[in-house]
Amino acid sequence: MVGSVLADIAYTLWPSNTAPAIAALCGCSVRAAERYLGGQREWSGDAIAIIVAEILRRHSMRNVKIVPKR
Numbered sequence: 001m002v003g004s005v006l007a008d009i010a011y012t013l014w015p016s017n018t019a020p021a022i023a024a025l026c027g028c029s030v031r032a033a034e035r036y037l038g039g040q041r042e043w044s045g046d047a048i049a050i051i052v053a054e055i056l057r058r059h060s061m062r063n064v065k066i067v068p069k070r
Helices: 002-013 018-026 030-038 045-058
Strands: none
Touching: 002 018, 002 030, 002 045, 018 030, 018 045
């Protein structure tokens, strides 16, 4: 359920080339991003973080910093 909501949000944020945009930002393969969007794979923390970061960036909430887990 949450995955489908994240996919809807991702398609709204990046209407064209959604999977390549996610892959480039979170450092995963395009195929992995396509699987996130298709619901065949659980969303990684990094992928969720880039969606949240993009939402915050678009709303000018620059005082929040999202740091990927190493």
